[in-house]
Amino acid sequence: IPSAGTTPVSVVFTGGTTSTSSTTSTSSSTSSRSSTSSVDTGSSSSSGNLVGDATRGKSLWTTQSCVGCHGVDGEKNADGTVAYAPLNANRSAYRHRMDTQDRSLRDFIAMWMPEGNGGSCTGQCAADLEAYIFTWRQPSDGIPSKPATAFSCPSTAPSYGQRTLRLLTKAEYQRTVKDLVNYTDDVISRLPDDMISGVFVNNNNLQIDKTRYSSYLGTAERIAENVATRWNAVLSCTPGTSGCADKLINDLAPRVFRRPLTTDEKTAYLAVAKGTTGSRTEAEGMQIALAAMLSSPQFLYRSEIGDLSSSGVYKLNGYEMATYLAYTFTGSTPSQALLTAAGNGSLNTAAGIRTQAASLLSSANTKLLLTDFVNRWLGTENxxxxxxxxxxxxxxxxxxxxxxxxxxxxxxxxxxxxxxxxxxxxxxxxxxxxxxxxxxxxxxxxxxxxxxxxxxxxxxxxxxxxxxxxxxxxxxxxxxxxxxxxxxxxxxxxxxxxxxxxxxxxxxxxxxxxxxxxxxxxxxxxxxxxxxxxxxxxxxxxxxxxxxxxxxxxxxxxxxxxxxxxxxxxxxxxxxxxxxxxxxxxxxxxxxxxxxxxxxxxxxxxxxxxxxxxxxxxTVSAQAQTCLATQFVSYSSGIHSIFLLDTDRDVGTQRISKAEENAYRCDIADLTQVLNTRGPRAMLEEIPALESVMYRQVWAR
Known part of the structure; x- marks a missing residue:
């Protein structure tokens, strides 16, 4: 391909390399650009080593009936009329697949053109037409030439994730209140729509305005009203009996908040539950306290904030990790056993996290989540x-x-x-x-x-x-x-x-x-x-x-x-x-x-x-394995999958920073390695132990 500003006039084929001469050249010994794959230029025509002349080719373009189908410069409209836009998008129709061979454009012309009369323009005719068509090649057509690349980790920096609060999805809310207080009436239809990140439902960084919050408050009050009719089934006690309000705050509230209550929280909620606040009966107080818990930010949001470490990075604490594990693999609130593991330090190490993940993968809910996952991923949910x-x-x-x-x-x-x-x-x-x-x-x-x-x-x-x-x-x-x-x-x-x-x-x-x-x-x-x-x-x-x-x-x-x-x-x-x-x-x-x-x-x-x-x-397998890992990182992090791919294309949405993209991509590379060497289940167990999950920082967005 000639450099900008030169006019291509001929094309020489020598041993599979396409060489284009320009008006500044006086012989066929021109600079050339070779494809990264060999090109078989052999054909039944005799045009293989002929020098094509673009001027003659321009005349042949009309006399050989090319213009009738392709227009004056290679394109036609949908209705068959001539299109006058420059041909800048088919520069390498310059190679065609025929049988299993990789042949030149002149071979294609000699064998197949014009349609219905193939073989009428061979030898010098085909070479000249090829040379003329090559004059349409533009320096740039908006679609860049890209080398063959595999997905890679582009950075040696730590792969820290974003500190975030993640609003429960409607389905997570439904499963959570069932597991907490056995509430089975529909709540999904009462709650605001979820945010979809890529193809997955994931309310990452979604804020609740006043209108949306009224839906959550009304739903919490409805659930508390229902539970008030069956406290004994939920707490094995009834309001007014000794210690029932204490059981609500000491036993159920930590499961609602997915962590121990602070001293101030415990004092405030206990006063409401006992009826001290507001001069209510204990039955009224317990109902109000439960409604307040189920509409509080501590319940509605999953915390992935982390605690500041001596190295200046934030590490998810045990209760945050328990919450991440539970919702990622079961779609619901942590069990008491998982909260106990969080409290005793079992979730402070990657090994401990993998152990708990392995256990959760045996949950019946996991199979349901994977069914939802694959149908959303592949677009078959509808x-x-x-x-x-x-x-x-x-x-x-x-x-x-x-x-x-x-x-x-x-x-x-x-x-x-x-x-x-x-x-x-x-x-x-x-x-x-x-x-x-x-x-x-x-x-x-x-x-x-x-x-x-x-x-x-x-x-x-x-x-x-x-x-x-x-x-x-x-x-x-x-x-x-x-x-x-x-x-x-x-x-x-x-x-x-x-x-x-x-x-x-x-x-x-x-x-x-x-x-x-x-x-x-x-x-x-x-x-x-x-x-x-x-x-x-x-x-x-x-x-x-x-x-x-x-x-x-x-x-x-x-x-x-x-x-x-x-x-x-x-x-x-x-x-x-x-x-x-x-x-x-x-x-x-x-x-x-x-x-x-x-x-x-x-x-x-x-x-x-x-x-x-x-x-x-x-090559195909490596790309597909990376893609599977990418989908799981997108699903578990709430990051749109387009940000995890190696693309600079404008995707019509606000991008995260390139440094943050690199962090997730490096974790994807690690996850793919686990998939390739230890299998799919080990890959799932590795997700919560990824660096971007365990460690967080504030990324500029």
Missing amino acids: LTNLSRTGTTDFVNLANDMKAELGKNFGNALLDSTSTFGSLYNPNYTYVNQRLATHYGLAYTNSGADSDGFVRVATSERGGILASGAFMSRYSSNSDSNLITRAVAVRRKMMCQDIPEPPSGVSLDREAIAKRDAEFFNSPTTTQLMIANRITAGTTCSNCHAEIINPLGAGMENFDHLGRVRTSDPKGNAVKTTTTFFSPYQQLQFLNDPDRVIHQPAITFSGAKDLGRTIVEHP
Whole structure:
């Protein structure tokens, strides 16, 4: 590529290296820029070593009918009319995939162009057209060239987290009052909406205004009124009997506050409970005292403030750690046993924290939280709100699929013998009778869970990718959707930052459908052919040509209802052998001439084989493992996951400081190492022992 200010006039191919000469050059011995991967320039044409002339190519662009499809400078509008915007987004349509070879643009022209008359422009003609097209390459197109990079810890500084107060979520409030006083009436519908950070519900640093607080106060009063009718069941005593008010303050209040009360707090609350304050009866006082506790900041907020250490950093004390552990792994308040561990110093060390975490992971609530986690992470939580043709019972099927996904995920995370492979490439799945019938799997209720789910062997599905929930969620109403599936894999399972379509790009789908109706409706036209037609010849090809369309095509063996299929709705055989491009933290777009093309290519065939690839291919697996660790750090810290990725893109929200980002990223690297060497359950046990959890500071935001 010539330097800025020069005019490219010819292109020379020598041994796979593209060399571009400029008007300041008098021979073909020009400076060159080589790709990081070798390029096979061999083809059936004889243009391989010919020098292309851009001036002749400009004339050929019209006479060879190129302009009829591509416009005067390489683009066309959705309705087929000529687009006059400069071609600055398809600079490396300069390489094309044909079979398994990495061939030059001139080879592509010689073999396939113009459409329907391939082979009419070979040799010098193809070389000249290539040289002309290369003149469109711009120094910058807004999408930077990125090297192939893996996720890394960019700092040697300590990984301190943010000092914070975290408001209980509505679900946490509901579970907490059940565990404290066995209150089971609905409170979720009465409380203000939660804040969502990334994909997870997490009220990190959320403040309560007067309007919101009235909801909490009214809810606390309602709960206290209910408990006042059954004090004996809650405290094993009744108001007015000896020591009942004391039991409320000495036994229940520390569990409400998740720590011992201070002397002043105990004195004040005891006076209210006994009726001394306000000249009330003890029954009235105890009810008011409980309502005050349940509406107090000490109850509504989880403290992650820490105590100042001699080194100037804040360390979470035992009670704060007990609270963190309980809500992270059970979604509710700490048990008395956990509070006792906090009081005796068992939670002051990383080893002690891991021990308590291991115990909490056996909680029934943990499995429920993991089901919620994976469905929110993968975007399948709203599957029941979607419409899918071909069944009269999709709502129940969707709920079953979400439960299947949760059980597969929970088993892979909690079984001490599991590995990362258990997440993506197990040889089993969990189904109930309805789901087994839908999938065509054998079912027996022997050994089934209480909800009727049983583990069954399968070779075509299983794990979080080749699952009914994921495949159905990222489909259309009546067929698969290879684009949404590929984008979901990239963004959610690989944590790659795929930007939204570039500004100014507008695909008028109705115009495209009208223009190409015959092609779209042809019985031999597949979803991949349609996707390629829609995204070809536009700036969309930067992402779609390699990053999206091929990846999505490999999952076409699942239909819109999450069933394995061998043919599409038109009866065409499903072909799923394809290539996985750019498995890196930074995506490498098609217009990046320095992008890495794996040799041999990373190929797979079908969704289950993609799961195997995610587990077994070193580069792909490393990225996917880091992504899983990233999701758990986002979930447990309340930090939006976009801040944990290596991206400088404007994400439309206030960023945390780069130093704070680095701190969390280094802990993600540590967590990934544990996952890789000791397995998923050990990774979960490590979360509360991370430096960013145990130690805090005030970060500038």
